Amino acid sequence: MPRHTDITPATATPACTCLRLRKASRRVTQIYDQALDAHGLTVTQYGLLGYLKALDGIALGELAERLVMDPTTLTRTLRPMEKQGWVASTPDKDDARTRRVHITATGLATYRSAEPAWRKAQEKIATALGESDHKALARTIDHLLTALAT
C-alpha cells in the first residue's frame, strides 16, 4: 500500500496551517463577495447583519468577541453600515460606556433580499467540498475556535 500520501506539493508550499487558512479565507471571501456584490454588501457585512438579526441590541464588545474580531475593527466595520442605514447604535441605559448595536428595518430587508445570493455562494463551497467534508470542516473549525477560546 502507498506510503507518502503527502498533502503538500513538494515544490513550494510550506506546511503552515495559518497560511492555508488565510489562503482559503481569501478565496472563499472572494466568492461570497462576488455573489453579494449586486446587493451592495460584503460577506462581512452580510454576516454581521445575520448576527444582529439574532442578537439585536448586543453590546459592541460582546459582538466583537463572538465574531472573534477586535473591538476596534468592529467599530470601523460598523461605520459604513451605519451610514447605509443598516444598523444603528444606542447607549446602554445603565452603563454609559456600553454601546448597543441594532439592526434597522432597512438592514433586515437588505439582509433578506441578499439571502439567495449568499445561499448560492454557500452551495458553491458545499459542492466543491462535498457535503460530508463541508460539514466536517465546519465542525473542525468550531472545535478549533472553542479550543483556542480566551
Add this chain to the structure above:
Amino acid sequence: MPRHTDITPATATPACTCLRLRKASRRVTQIYDQALDAHGLTVTQYGLLGYLKALDGIALGELAERLVMDPTTLTRTLRPMEKQGWVASTPDKDDARTRRVHITATGLATYRSAEPAWRKAQEKIATALGESDHKALARTIDHLLTALAT
C-alpha cells in the same frame, strides 16, 4: 438515538462557511503573529519568505497566484519587506513587464531565526485540534483550493 446533532449553537451563529473561515483565520493569525512578534515579522511575511526560499526569483504575478492573493496586495505587502532588506526585486531579462522577487541573505537569516517561534505556534494549533484533525483540516483546505482554482 439522538437526532439533531447540530453543529451550530442555536443562539446566534449563522451557518456561513465564509464567516467561519474568517473567524478561524483571525484567531489563528493572532497566535502566529504573537509568536513571531519578537522577530519583527508577521505570519504573512514569514510565509512569504518561506515561499521565496523555495521559489527564489519567481515573478510577482505567479507568486500572487500561488498565495491566492491579489497581485496588488502582494505588491504592497512586499513594500515594507523590501525596506527591511528581506526581499529584493529585479526586472526579468526578457520581459521588462515582469518583476522577479528574491529573498536576500538577511531575509533568509531572519526566516531561519524565526522558525522555532513559527513551529511553536503551529504546534499550538496541532495540539488544539489533535494531530488527526489537524491533518484532515490541511487536506480539506487544499482540496477546497484545488476545487475552486481558476
Add this chain to the structure above:
DNA sequence: TGCCTGTATCTGCATATGCAGATATGAGAT
C-alpha cells in the same frame, strides 16, 4: 513600421485587521 490586443504591474479608493495608547465611565474602598 505602425497598430491592436493581451499581459504584468502599479495607483487610487474603500474596507479589514489589530496593537498601543487615550478617554470616559463604573464600582469598590477609605
Add this chain to the structure above:
DNA sequence: ATCTCATATCTGCATATGCAGATACAGGCA
C-alpha cells in the same frame, strides 16, 4: 467625597485585502 482600579470604547498607526482603472511592455499582423 475621593481615590484607585477595572472596563468599554475610540483614535492613531501600520499592514492586509481586492476592485477599477492607468501605464508600460510584448507579440502578432498588416
